[in-house]
Amino acid sequence: MTEILRLENINYSYIDGGYERQILKDLSYSFEAGKFYTILGPSGSGKTTLLSLVAGLDTAKSGKIYFNGKDIDEIGLHKFRRNAISIVFQQFNLISYLTAVENVMLAMSETDNEIPKDRKNVAYNLLERFGIVRSKADRMVNQLSGGEQQRVAIARSLASNVDLIFADEPTGNLDTATEKEIISIFKELAHDFGKTIIVVTHSDTVSAMSDQRVLLKDGKLTKIK
Amino acid sequence: MNFINRAFKNVSRRMSKTVLLILTFFLIGNLVIIGLGVSKASESAKILTRQKMRAVVTYGLDYNKIWQYADTIEDEDELEEFYNNYPRIKLEEVTSFLQDERVKTANTVNINMWYADSQNSLDFVHLGNRAEEDIDSSSGQSCWYDDVTNEQMCETYKNPYFLIKSNMFPDMIEFEDGEYQIVSGRFYTQQEIDNGSLVCLISENLAALNGVGVGDSISLAVNYLAGYMQQFGLTEEDLENRFEVIGIFSHSQPITPDAPNFDYCYPYENPDNMIFMPSTTIYMAQLPMQQKQFDYYAEMYGDDENNEYYLDPANRPSEENMASQMNINDVTLLLNDPLDVDDFVRDYQGSLSQFAALSANNEEFNRLSKPLDTLSMYANFIVWLVVINAIVIITLVTALTLKTREYEIGVLLSIGASKLKVIGQFFIELAIVAVLGFTLSVVSGSLIAKRIGNTVLEYQIASSEVSQEEEYYYNGHGFDPWNTDYTTDISLEDLVSEYEVRISPLIIGEIYVLGLGIVLISVIIPSFMIMRYNPKKILMNQN
Ligand SMILES: Nc1ncnc2c1ncn2[C@@H]1O[C@H](COP(=O)(O)OP(=O)(O)OP(=O)(O)O)[C@@H](O)[C@H]1O
């Protein structure tokens, strides 16, 4: 298996009430391509913080993150975000004044990755692939259900043709039936589309469906067998 | 779905917000248009009126300054010395003004009245219905004390026929203005001025009456031989000179029988009897008369120590002394452009010789245009007030909506959009509503501005109590032969008639520029907020 993302000696701390609180301590881990990972851990253990680092939204105090062997600082965080990763949020975070299909096309316009010419059709097909039919694709996103909105968000994360897809409690606001559907989509992304999926979750249902469970505890990541 | 596209989508799909913002810009736009319209109308009314006024600047002695200076002299001898060398206008200074390319010409007009020679070889052009003998001898008397007998002598004063208008420069405002036009021949040259050559320009009617053309000469007397002159040993020949006619002119000031007091016109009141020549020519023509008079007194007071004046050869009228003895009266400079007048005065004011003064003669214009100035000031004030308020309001609205759009910003940033593009989107969104609001306001604002414009001016005039000064009228026939005032009289009506609120394409352009300026400034603070936005927040805010 090929490694896609490697974290080396990551330290992350912040100053709280005069003294330093360290969340991530000398954290090192290697993620392989085409796998569906779930990250578990107690509340406040630093899961979201870790995600923000690997997504290039924040920088660590020390340590390095390599994407396909290249330091993401050298790639440039902005470029890394544009071309290498997608994030699916807990609250779906779609742009409310755009339709579902426009939200998907949004991701296409910001990446440098190669995108097929007929973007609108590609976007419709992506949505349909995840159960959003055409009539719904042309609706404003706030006229869709929570589950549907999360499907749109997933479709958008695929639209920019990136290798890494992160999700922070993507099913936190959904009922269990919908949660299962969404997670099977993630599984499909990893196995059928070859994407590397890293999902932060509290849910056992979700982690049970992943290829690899990882625990974040005391500032370190460890594999759960 | 790039940022421009997103901006349009946001504007068209967030209708209630868009309508509110359009309404805001619409109101701002109306106020700005009214303000700009009124202010521009006031300014251009002033400019248009100014352009209709003759572009003249007067240069002369500042008598207040002279008196104030004299007051500071305590020593009597020194004071006498000061009055003996009374300040004079410097010809060099006038000549230096003429080097300025804004200046067309200068008038240093002297007016003399002369007679036909003793042979009456030159006939004047008749006007009115005065009897011949009435013209020659008016009821006026000229009286003098005989220097020998000390008896008072009087004789009937003889009326002159010809009005001699002279200048120190080879051009005159009258001719530049087209009031007088040369129909044949030419104006006198600088060389003729320098030499005091006996040359002149006469009217076409005078020329026709006497059968004189360019190149011919006419004979004139600088005075009639009054009784008192005979004691100086003056003869009629001393008073007479022949002048070469170098030019013939026409004029646009004919006096018609319906002119007031037409019947009582004297020949010198007829512009047909006006003769133009250099000021130095007058000096030269009067030279024999002046010399004999001087010599007479020099001999009479010669040994009297108190009469140093006649002992000094520099004071004797002569060709050599001409340049130093030429006295220039007030000078009027004619500029090419009436709008340059104020600048010209400002440019030279500081560097004038001690007792000289330049004046734009715009006191009356400034006084009358006060209401327009005030109006324009208020209008501009309103424009700025509205613009500043608009910036504050739009900044606040944008900053507040930014709070509600934090997720959107976070999503855009996590997708990889740059912060500049996010700012660009916000700017375009505002610019779209600004353009829409302002476009609507152009239509309504123009209509309102026209209505309001005249009302506010009337109100301003009424409240500023500007009154029209009583004008001075020459009690004659509409042609004032002694007039050397080249300034144009204006009235409040002149100014008001030029005032018209028009929303010109320029104003409309200005409004859009202002509007975009407002938008640009209004996004500055929100831009800082976006630049400082930490994209990690979008993840943290989830929980
Ligand atoms: N920049 C920061 N400034 C202050 N506190 C921070 C910062 N980054 C992280 N924290 C704190 O560090 C801790 C870890 O936060 P984080 O959101 O990563 O935990 P988490 O594992 O995602 O928790 P949860 O399961 O509740 O989502 C929290 O207590 C958070 O408030």
Ligand SMILES: [Mg+2]
């Ligand atoms: Mg978290």
